[in-house]
Amino acid sequence: MSESPSPTDASVSSGASTPTTSLDAPTQDTLTIAGRRMRSRLLLGTGGFPSLELLAEAIAVSECELVTVALRRVDPSARGSLTDVIADAGVELLPNTAGCMTARDAVITARLAREAFDTDWIKLEVIGDEDTLLPDTPELLRAAEELVDEGFVVLPYTTDDPVLARRLANVGCAAVMPLGSPIGSGMGIRNPYNITLIREAVEIPVVLDAGVGTASDAALAMELGCDAVMAASSISRAQDPVAMARAMRAAVEAGHLARGAGRIPRRLYATASTPEQGLPEFGS
Amino acid sequence: MITLNGKCSDVAAGETLVAVLARLGLQADAPGVAVAVDDEVVPRAAWASFAVGEDARVEVLTAMQGG
Numbered sequence: 525m526s527e528s529p530s531p532t533d534a535s536v537s538s539g540a541s542t543p544t545t546s547l548d549a550p551t552q553d554t555l556t557i558a559g560r561r562m563r564s565r566l567l568l569g570t571g572g573f574p575s576l577e578l579l580a581e582a583i584a585v586s587e588c589e590l591v592t593v594a595l596r597r598v599d600p601s602a603r604g605s606l607t608d609v610i611a612d613a614g615v616e617l618l619p620n621t622a623g624c625m626t627a628r629d630a631v632i633t634a635r636l637a638r639e640a641f642d643t644d645w646i647k648l649e650v651i652g653d654e655d656t657l658l659p660d661t662p663e664l665l666r667a668a669e670e671l672v673d674e675g676f677v678v679l680p681y682t683t684d685d686p687v688l689a690r691r692l693a694n695v696g697c698a699a700v701m702p703l704g705s706p707i708g709s710g711m712g713i714r715n716p717y718n719i720t721l722i723r724e725a726v727e728i729p730v731v732l733d734a735g736v737g738t739a740s741d742a743a744l745a746m747e748l749g750c751d752a753v754m755a756a757s758s759i760s761r762a763q764d765p766v767a768m769a770r771a772m773r774a775a776v777e778a779g780h781l782a783r784g785a786g787r788i789p790r791r792l793y794a795t796a797s798t799p800e801q802g803l804p805e806f807g808s
Numbered sequence: 809m810i811t812l813n814g815k816c817s818d819v820a821a822g823e824t825l826v827a828v829l830a831r832l833g834l835q836a837d838a839p840g841v842a843v844a845v846d847d848e849v850v851p852r853a854a855w856a857s858f859a860v861g862e863d864a865r866v867e868v869l870t871a872m873q874g875g
Contacts, residue, residue, distance in 0.1 A: 594874025
């Protein structure tokens, strides 16, 4: 009875892709998506930063190598260039299809992003509900299939459904990006069991996307076996975005190391860490 | 009437996309920009020769903070 796992334990079962991180050789451990190797396991969303200066600083301290951007109508009065900030930071740009609510709109947006930024990579978002911003999953799968056929490297923002994740992997997506909770909600990972199941369901990288509120959420994602974490609002809307970027970087690294280290099982009762052997007896 | 980024415009049928871009203050070689006419992407290489048709819907897009 003392072996019963706690009902909050979603990390009891480890997937086939347990990372092989070693403190001796941290630089050997890289994230590979569609053949691109990255040292950082933190992806940064650029939305919500109060200024491009703060964004640039957050990119630097987060040590991320991939940042998302949206595609919107040119605003002749806009000041500063987002693409210049990203180029100066020396990081790669990952365009998204944010705001699209049909497969058709998402596919057109992806084609435009390819033309604008000269990249085949696309973070695919097809939103089905304006209040929750949850994915429209039939449209998502349709768009993913079409974009893969057109040669895109597709990273779909998806629900935390392991069956859908497998379907997305089967049509040729380069990674899956399940949500922890709704975009910008800061509610963390509401169903850690499903994230564990997704990790076991697919061979491609799993990037926890959406819902991260603070550093411990990012660490948990990595402990559950995610290959990376995408953070946007949790950093850009923090009281001190640059300090939070630093915290997220450390949390992702800590969670990844802990996953590789292998946590102890959860037990209902104590297990003494000090041996009983040699314990003196005193008169009573 | 030609629609440019969702607004009625005084772009005349027959103008090239390079001329349309100039109205938005963009050079023909503007980086990080993509153009769709009636939901079809027009490749950068075709901007100088592509003439906008009657009642065309032109979208000129670029990177914005997001995601």
